[in-house]
Amino acid sequence: MGMQIAPSILSADFANLEREIVKVDTADWLHVDVMDGHFVPNLTLGLPVLERIAEVSPMPIDAHLMIENPDHWAPRYAEAGATSVTFHYEAANDPKAIARDLRKLGARASVALKPGTPVDAIMDDLAEFDMVLVMTVEPGFGGQEFMPDMMDKVRALRHASNEAGRNLWIQTDGGIARDTIETVARAGGDIFVAGSAVYKAEDPAAEVDTLRSLAAAAVAHD
Ligand code: DX5
Ligand code: ZN
Numbered sequence: 001m002g003m004q005i006a007p008s009i010l011s012a013d014f015a016n017l018e019r020e021i022v023k024v025d026t027a028d029w030l031h032v033d034v035m036d037g038h039f040v041p042n043l044t045l046g047l048p049v050l051e052r053i054a055e056v057s058p059m060p061i062d063a064h065l066m067i068e069n070p071d072h073w074a075p076r077y078a079e080a081g082a083t084s085v086t087f088h089y090e091a092a093n094d095p096k097a098i099a100r101d102l103r104k105l106g107a108r109a110s111v112a113l114k115p116g117t118p119v120d121a122i123m124d125d126l127a128e129f130d131m132v133l134v135m136t137v138e139p140g141f142g143g144q145e146f147m148p149d150m151m152d153k154v155r156a157l158r159h160a161s162n163e164a165g166r167n168l169w170i171q172t173d174g175g176i177a178r179d180t181i182e183t184v185a186r187a188g189g190d191i192f193v194a195g196s197a198v199y200k201a202e203d204p205a206a207e208v209d210t211l212r213s214l215a216a217a218a219v220a221h222d
Contacts, residue, residue: 146175158188
């Protein structure tokens, strides 16, 4: 798998979701941010909306659950049509059990780390996950500034994945744009969420391709 781009519909026009989704059909995934107003101070959408999004989207759904009690809810999102389900380590009671439930349902299992959560929290359990999401902003809102300090986590994960002879997908989310994506790619990131960078672009589909090319070129020169 090469570099992958997952536009976040958090920056899309929520009154015209289907049209907004089709606008980014050059993407590898569609990133859907589920927020419950408790785990993060913002509220977005839940199961019934995600289910319809999955039905109309030409891209597979990458669900990012910023919610409490993912032990109960994460598998429900796989059943609703998400191909990849990311839950937050900080909210989970038993991360390994959630990952196993997700894989049993045929979904990709992914765990997310807030900026303040050290990568050591999951290092011993990496085999349970298909992807790790390293948040590069505090979760909750789009349009925030990228945190370059998080690249140490990306590097540590890529190193651990290589040591284990695996191809763990490493996702970053928050402030990913033309001026930050190369830094992440060089650190070992390979799947990039971009909300405002894509949806505020004049041609969102072309912006997806531009971002993917920048990431690929950043590692090709190494
Ligand atoms: C923030 C969300 C992100 C958000 C990113 O909590 O998880 O997916 O949409 O937005 P940008 O790309 O604008 O930082
Ligand atoms: Zn997200």
